[in-house]
Amino acid sequence: MSKHPGNGHNRPPGGRPAGGPPGFGPPGMMPGAKPKNFKATLGRLLTYLKPFRLRLVIVFITAILSTLFSIISPRVLGHATDVLLAGWQDKFNNVAGAAIDFKGIAFILAILALLYVVSSLFALLQQYLMAKVAQKVVFQMREDVNNKLGRLPLKFFDARSNGDVLSRIVNDVDNVANTLQQSLTQMITSVVTLVGIIIMMLMISPLLTLILVLTLPLSFIVIGAIAKQSQRHFKSQQDQLGKLNGHVEEMFTGHTIVKAFGREKQSIEHFEQMNDKLYDSSWKAQFISGIMMPLMGFIGNIGYVLICVVGGIQMINQVITVGDIQAFLQYARQFTQPIMQTANIANIIQSTIASAERVFELMDEEEEVEVDNPSATSQLKNPQGNVSFNHVKFGYSEDKLLMQDMNLHVNSGQTIAIVGPTGAGKTTLVNLLMRFYNLQGGQITIDGVPIDQLQRSYVRSLFGMVLQDTWLFNGTIRDNIAYGRANATEQEIVAAAKAAHADHFIRTLPEGYDTVLNEEASNISSGQKQLLTIARAILADPPMLILDEATSSVDTRTEVQIQQAMNNLMHGRTSFVIAHRLSTIKDADLILVMNQGSVIEQGTHDELLAAGGFYADLYQSQFANGGSGEVELE
């Protein structure tokens, strides 16, 4: 699971600094992920841009205008130089009445200033407008993905790591945002600049342009060769770094064991080996990517020198003017940047589309189908909590059924204890009862109505759930309890907390019910967390319950409180209890013994003992060991 979503990219939020200094991995140097279906994904991405068509057109127009104006300016500046030189030369040659035409120069410079201002204004406008477009698009994408998550079945989440989902919503969407903000317009300006410059240069001197263009293949060769090399080394650097980070993570999280078994030395030695390898690939990667700039600069300089020389000679031959050369030199200087950028664009587009594709993949996941038969009973009149399983057939995958033919009848108010070793499939039962998963066959009914004819949300509202794995969110204690029922009053919340034996400890907290639970909810103990989840369930007041009995991480006194709170909660409700204590199991109206995903025995304590099966075996073996306590099954 990625611990730092959002940190995967080290760019400032403004996006990639255009032409910025090469860092650890300059864009385009890293091998990017390739999208599987480029066209379709691009098309879909474009639909997101559709509502902003008008704005985008304006953005493109301003981008083009801004570029055009900035392309013209060197030429204009060249004219100023020509006027200057003409006057100076006349003066130098003692032409009578010769003077520098300051008026003319002032006029040209004024035009130039105007061009610059207009160009900058357009550039500003373009970025300013794009900011809103880009952010609104990614806002919409995030919303869509998140809403989609709400409609996906649990199957999806169980099969995927949270880190992966998070990374798609955060990092991939962010990648798209950056491209929209920076690269999209950059693509346009780069192309316009390139074409514009070539036209301007051709207008000045086709010969000089030819010379400059002749240096182009050289640049491409250099870029290609370096990019290939550096990709290799960057990849190896990334691999080494990944291995090293893995080792660090493993050793640090297992620090107690490393210490207890005295393995610090081996750990350090192992680290050193990896570190050496990392150093090797790291400096090579940095070096090779680092020489890109000087080499490109050198090629640029070759062009520069050639233009100076050839231009100088042409000037002597009166083919072109000094101003032309000056302008041409400026164009030549601007020439390499758009080339590098265009070379990069392919990479950027590819990685953006790949990111968008990962996001869309998520959006294309199959959704939970609501009621198969929506016209059927949508609500029960007065839910009692009679639950039946009729010939239930279920497995997480079609070919591996866990339950072949499960039958179960529970009457309102009964307590059902579920026992069995770890991984016996106790949560499977929860998944089925709450319609988190669909059956492969058979029926589960509540008060006689098959649950697949009820709204999912309605089925779930019939159950209260208190799991060992408490889930509380970053908010006040009040909000966390009130989660059980929207619009609960203050009195109801306090009453629920009292019934859950939580009121007392809440009041001892400095902020009482307003205490904000921190991210990990580590400011209250795990036992207290459990009490809060019980209060939440009490407030929800459902006719049926799913409970997970106390854990080993709770101290005995809190455990007593939890037990009492649970007893309060279970009173008068049909309760499915994942049981660990013998007393609960013995008192249960029905015991379900589970193993390897299926219910292998069911009956009361006495019945099961008499049957002499798996349960009896479990029960006996605990007495063989000294006769005590609870069945430690978890």
Add this chain to the structure above:
Amino acid sequence: MLQLMRYLKPYGLTIIFIIALILLQSLADLYLPTLMSDIVNNGIVQQNTGYIWKMGGFMLAVSVFGTIFSVLASLYASKVSSAFGKVVRQRVFSKVESFSIQEFDKLGTASLITRTTNDINQVQQVILMILRMMVMAPLMCIGGIIMALYKDAQLSLVLLVVIPILIITILLISRVAMPYFKIMQKKLDRINLVLREGLTGIRVIRAFNRTAYEAERFTDANKDLMNTAVKVNQIMAFMMPLMMLLMNLCVIAIVWFGSFRIDMGEMMIGDLMAFIQYAMQIMFSLLMMSMMFVMIPRAQASAVRINEVLNTEPTVVDIATAQSNDSDKANLHSYQPSSAVEQQSRAALRGEVILSFDNVSYTYPGAEKPAVDKLSFQCRSGEVTAIIGGTGSGKSTIIQLIERFFDCNEGEISFKDIELKDWELHALRNNIALVPQKTTIFSGTVADNIRYGKEDATDVEIKQAATVAQALPFIERMEQGFDTVLAQGGTNISGGQKQRLSIARALVRKPDLYLFDDSFSALDYKTDSALRAALKTYIGDAAMIVVAQRVSTVMNAEQIIVLDEGVIVGKGTHEQLLQSCDVYREIVQSQLSEEESA
């Protein structure tokens, strides 16, 4: 940051060499416009084709040298920065490995991981930037100014006006934008948090039908983020166009005032062209430097975190390192425990005290009350000592004190009649095997994981340990058996399987003292009882300390110690404690129904 720079010391000469190379490269770069102005002034104006060719060749030569310098600088800069990263990483890792649990608790495991990985990368990156760019930018800037002054001092007054404006603009924009960057990070964290909560709590959310509510929460966070992001990007939209405008207006000013200078005959046309290029160079280097100011604070934060690790001294000092000069004393105990004599005398030791706590107190740093207070008890070879009590009663603290993960504040703990502090850490821990509460599985094969307990364990020993730990059945069920590769954290096996491997790892060590810290919790009942039966014969005369929350686990121990809020409130066998100890009775009653406890 500066403190970390000391690790660059060994590369002092190389760095000077790099700076010299960059200086030469900058000079070459700065020389080119002057050569060009010579071409214009002497070649073009005086129509001297030969001169133009000559100077052109000269420029090319200068350019070649510049490139060579630059490539060399890049080579050494890459090497130095990578070496720096390597050295710092090495130091930090070794340091962390020397930490006791106390330092881990203080700094946090996740934080230590980021410090060792990301933070160091961040600093390494900036060092590279500094070596490549940071050195170059000021050189180019100063060089540009000198050349500009040399070309025409009076015209340089234009720069005197423009440069401060440029700097002020940069400062102003970053002043306005910086706070937003911070806010933006917070909002990003917020949206991450909401998302993560939504994912981890998905069952609860669905169970309570609060999907819509969660979606609303997300939308709020999302909107918030969008608004800030729009603002940040809109502010940043001003940055580049404004900079470009300033530079271009500067050029206009230079041409305008330059033409007067030319009119007065103070300047040649080629000089003006060169001057413009110098002005550009100066301003670009200023922009470059401003980028550094964004990079450095980020690295600074990382550097502070790294230094914090390097400056933390482990609280537990190993006698082996503390008295490395006084080697006699250290050797005295270090070989004794594992010696053959010790092995033979073990049988004789049966029933004798192997570990004793004498008035031991320990207070966690910053805690008001001691975690354990004036504990005195003894453990004997061949016996099981059980420790029971609620959360926070100090059970695990005792285990950690025995392992010497931290030192007690008061009192004395001795192992085999030698005070813990006088044991060489390695030797002490060689005599103890721990099964911690939280199982740790390393990436590697099953056999590797068990062998972790004893490096030179034979296959037979490993199999034996696995058998006793009840791990053999499931290991044999796996396709590759003992050679099955486990993922990091053992994510491809179940909790109970991990715990059994963790137990096997301790067993293969065959130490004189076993510590089980609530270690049977993930085992199902049958496995648990089978394991306990097998343990008894396997362990033989070694002593065993078992920490537990449940009466069933402890009731057969030779000695049960009942802890309540760090104090021993009862000591004895199950029967004795039922008679004498209220707290124990309370625990028993809360866990067992009456008929069972009788």
